Amino acid sequence: DQQVKQNSPSLSVQEGRISILNCDYTNSMFDYFLWYKKYPAEGPTFLISISSIKDKNEDGRFTVFLNKSAKHLSLHIVPSQPGDSAVYFCAASRGQKLVFGQGTRLTINP
Amino acid sequence: GAGVSQSPSNKVTEKGKDVELRCDPISGHTALYWYRQSLGQGLEFLIYFQGNSAPDKSGLPSDRFSAERTGGSVSTLTIQRTQQEDSAVYLCASRFTSPGTFGNEQFFGPGTRLTVL
Numbered sequence: 438d439q440q441v442k443q444n445s446p447s448l449s450v451q452e453g454r455i456s457i458l459n460c461d462y463t464n465s466m467f468d469y470f471l472w473y474k475k476y477p478a479e480g481p482t483f484l485i486s487i488s489s490i491k492d493k494n495e496d497g498r499f500t501v502f503l504n505k506s507a508k509h510l511s512l513h514i515v516p517s518q519p520g521d522s523a524v525y526f527c528a529a530s531r532g533q534k535l536v537f538g539q540g541t542r543l544t545i546n547p
Numbered sequence: 548g549a550g551v552s553q554s555p556s557n558k559v560t561e562k563g564k565d566v567e568l569r570c571d572p573i574s575g576h577t578a579l580y581w582y583r584q585s586l587g588q589g590l591e592f593l594i595y596f597q598g599n600s601a602p603d604k605s606g607l608p609s610d611r612f613s614a615e616r617t618g619g620s621v622s623t624l625t626i627q628r629t630q631q632e633d634s635a636v637y638l639c640a641s642r643f644t645s646p647g648t649f650g651n652e653q654f655f656g657p658g659t660r661l662t663v664l
Contacts, residue, residue, distance in 0.1 A: 441589075469651050480551070480638055480655030481590070488650070526589060530651040533578065533597065534606075537589040 443538035456514040460527035467529035475524045517545045551656035559662045568624045568659045572641030583635040629663045
């Protein structure tokens with residue numbers, strides 16, 4: 438029973454363009470959502486989060502959108518840079534535990 | 548300040564042996580989590596410690612897995628009689644919590660890559 442799903446295992450984007458990573462969830466009780474970025478041989482690094490009472494949160498080049506009716510969130514990165522190449526995980530929580538998606542490998546092409 | 552540290556970074560063991568993995572959380576963080584990531588998979592929750600409360604062990608896959616957190620700081624994850632399916636990266640995370648805090652930003656260590664031959 439996968440409560441958080443990232444249906445695209447990989448995404449390739451040209452440098453300077455917008456990267457859009459998607460995530461779907463099934464549990465309507467989740468009240469907080471996060472995106473993490475992971476480089477090889479490193480632990481995940483927190484990127485940006487959003488509370489369920491909001492529909493958008495922005496931090497520099499990164500924006501997270503939440504559509505509660507569709508149980509969908511997305512991460513927009515613009516403009517995309519080579520250093521953004523990594524695996525991105527979305528996560529959802531209610532209470533103390535995080536439930537992670539399977540990850541999307543983002544590759545930024547020069 | 549120092550982040551979450553884990554040791555060893557890599558561990559290769561033979562099937563049937565016991566292993567201990569260590570996590571040093573960020574100083575002052577009251578919550579500590581263990582996850583594992585199998586090849587090509589997302590992070591799977593294992594266990595959660597919060598202060599002096601009883602740990603939430605709901606994610607431990609079998610009774611071969613156990614964890615302790617001594618003095619509210621360092622934690623060890625022990626896997627007894629390891630099996631090949633235990634091969635994964637084991638990640639530790641910590642978080643500061645206090646009454647009224649909201650959100651769940653956890654800070655992760657680099658992980659321990661466990662290989663069971």
